[in-house]
Amino acid sequence: MVKDQATEDLIKEKAKVLFFQKGFLDATTQEIADEAKVNRALIHYYFRSREQLLDSILEEVVNRKRARAKAIFTSALSFREKIAVYISAIVDQGLMYPYLENFIISETARDPERANMLCSPTRTRTTELIRDDLAAEIKAGKLAPMTVEHFMINLSSMCNYPFLAKSILKSVHGMTDQSYRKFLQDRKQIIYRAIFNEEMPEVQLTPELKSILS
Amino acid sequence: MVKDQATEDLIKEKAKVLFFQKGFLDATTQEIADEAKVNRALIHYYFRSREQLLDSILEEVVNRKRARAKAIFTSALSFREKIAVYISAIVDQGLMYPYLENFIISETARDPERANMLCSPTRTRTTELIRDDLAAEIKAGKLAPMTVEHFMINLSSMCNYPFLAKSILKSVHGMTDQSYRKFLQDRKQIIYRAIFNEEMPEVQLTPELKSILS
DNA sequence: GGGCACGTTAACAATTTTGTTAAACAAAAA
């Protein structure tokens, strides 16, 4: 024997390519196996069922998102710099994995239990990491009063929705792939301005942040 | 003979209940037939295939959205009032049909051709209806400069995303159904303020608008 | 080398799902 973990990782990796990059959200076990060039039975051997493979992928990707958010929001940056980096990270991630959000949305909609599983109370809540910073901004009169929940959702709405609605946007505004990507790049500034009403600062990333965001 | 159009409408109607309200986005033809209490073959008799039933539903719902938007944006209201009404209409629609956006997003992602079909160049583009108003606001210095595309997407992102991410939101912030609905009501003001940086006005709807939005 | 442990494969079984069809049926027209 020589493969072991390697095969399991390969299957997961190729499944993610199908789901997140090729957008084939209802890929069958056969299609996943083909993509990984392995026998379909191996998927069951390693993951028991298609469902559990999806669970495993969903959990991994959500944890990864959480880890990135945590790294950003516990960094030494100023509040507004953190938000700038966060926006940029989400948009960049969307450009790299265009259907990742579709996957998360559609899987949690299909079975809301999954959302609970992923957000157990013991996990770090991103909202808690910015609650005080946000309150300070508001108290200083630099931001219209709102709860941290509304703030976070304004933020993630504007970052994520354009990826979810990709085909509609492209149709409605007659965009090519090229101009769609340009549009998303522009959005980084647009989103920041929509939130803070000022220009987005250039942020110098620490090596640590750089590596976790790559 | 007595049914005809009635049966066809019934099937479509019940399918929409399944998709938009119960959130069963991958309902089978059998499940649709059960919901409508008709024989499954009738679905094929009237709609030929499951796919064409979905097409028909998707087209209807997108046209309906477009018609509402057009009614709002061609009304006699001021620009900011129009936006206030638009926000309110979208959120209310989401409360009524919680999975309608999920349906649109997942169907257009599954087959981007559909998005083209729905947004043919001959259709009225909502963006065109507000382009001039928006330019005037910006010129008057009442709004940060941005293209009408970014403006519209900021708007629809903040309105629609909270419905798409419903289960995640509820998990992350520990919301009940009750508090989730309250949260969405609050968002109307929050979204308006995020865009215009001022309180949302009370708008008196004309009877015509009232009827098309009901 | 022989046996062990694990990975891999092909074949099979079971289920689900879509789409078709021929017959039954019901109302209106002739």
Next chain:
DNA sequence: TTTTTGTTTAACAAAATTGTTAACGTGCCC
């Protein structure tokens, strides 16, 4: 009453999909 037209039904066929299993292969330890 018979015919005609369009609707509804049950039964069937075909395809797709998931999960299981028994056999096979391959390296490794003794």
